[in-house]
Amino acid sequence: MKKSSEIFTHLILWVLFILLVFTYCKWYLLVNPEAPLARHLNYVVFLELVMGIIFFYTAFFGIRLTKGRKTNQVILASVLALLLLIFAYPAFSHGFWQVMSSIIPHVAFILLAVIFRKLSDSNKLTREKQII
């Protein structure tokens, strides 16, 4: 995978993510037009994007730094767990499913970051294989 196609893949991911968040917000507002997010929908979508980016790239770049070092892996896992709690905290007062609606997509982002990291490494791997 070339660097340009790697960047393109990242861009598609974020475009699809924004569309997904926007669609679900609109879908939700159809049944609950009075919801607080109705007044600042764009801000909510932007906030979701920022949180997603933080999770994704913390894991994406963090994995490279922790390679083969148990202590660093534990530190990264702790940082991500702390971030999960911080971002889910405002939802605590709204109920269980609201907390889950913060945690589950962010966990999904961590999983995706691991897979994207692997893809990024495969670029290097292909070159190494060719050299061998």
Added chain:
Amino acid sequence: MRRSAEVTAHVFFWIVFTLFVFMLSKIYLQAKPDAEFSRHLYYVVFQELVMGLILFYTTYLGIAMTRGRNRRKLVLAAILFVMLLFFAYPATRFGIWQVMSSLIPHILVIFLAVVFRRFSDSVKLEKEKQLLLLQNTQSELALLKLQVSPHFLFNTLNNIDYLISHDTVKASNSISKLGEILRYMLYDAKIEKIPLSAELRHIEDYIGLIRLRAFDPDYLKYRVTGQPGYLQIAPMLFLPLIENAYKHAAAKEGENVILIDIAIDGRSLRFVIDNEYDPLRRSGDPFPGGIGLNIVRRRLDLMYHGSHNFNVYRENNRYRIDVELKLDEY
């Protein structure tokens, strides 16, 4: 990364996907408790999971089948497009956002299937790379072993050639010893590692050949301390060093021209070879471009990576090589 890690990633992905759908449905039902699907929530989640699985694995397996074939790629794209429309069709009567809420997650699933496909390919790539590395190492080791024999034979035949004209009895003994050594090379040294005791016997045979030629009985001193026990070692590992020491000290006469000291302590083995050399003979470097030293260094790197030390010292017209190794048992 192993195959199991790939399977774990898929399983984890579907668990997160199911939880995500369930969570969204629950939040929706909080806003609209009388929604149509409230009575069969599990069925709706199951239906979403099935649709996700169909789209994901059609893409995931489809890409593998369409590799390098443009027509098949078009067919796959058409199939996925029809599927997207088919799954979104029931939502068309509810409005644009309902249609989008079907289309966008499904497009995301297709995109992720492409990503997972590439992820799977990278797992295969890593395995292929490791296999190639292993094959390269094996080929290199085989090549290095092959290099030892001609190098050794060349030097030994030179010795015997010299003895034939000076001492025929010694020459005959030399041929007999050479026979033993060749038998060892042909049959025993074919395997990756051999018992240390056998290797020590082989070194003694070779030293016997050198001593036959020397005038002074103390020309070469050889000492082994410690017990080889069940330790094993790469065959003929030190032979090139002995050959080189002799080659560069052959013109010297007297006592202690070559000193070989082997010390075994537990699993550690220390091999020290110390020889006189003529610094004027080859511009101060006793082994210019010599393959012997390179062979040993390379074999140590390949077979004892991270568990050996190799040091070369040069002082007072003496050349010393000090090798330390951690051996394993058979």
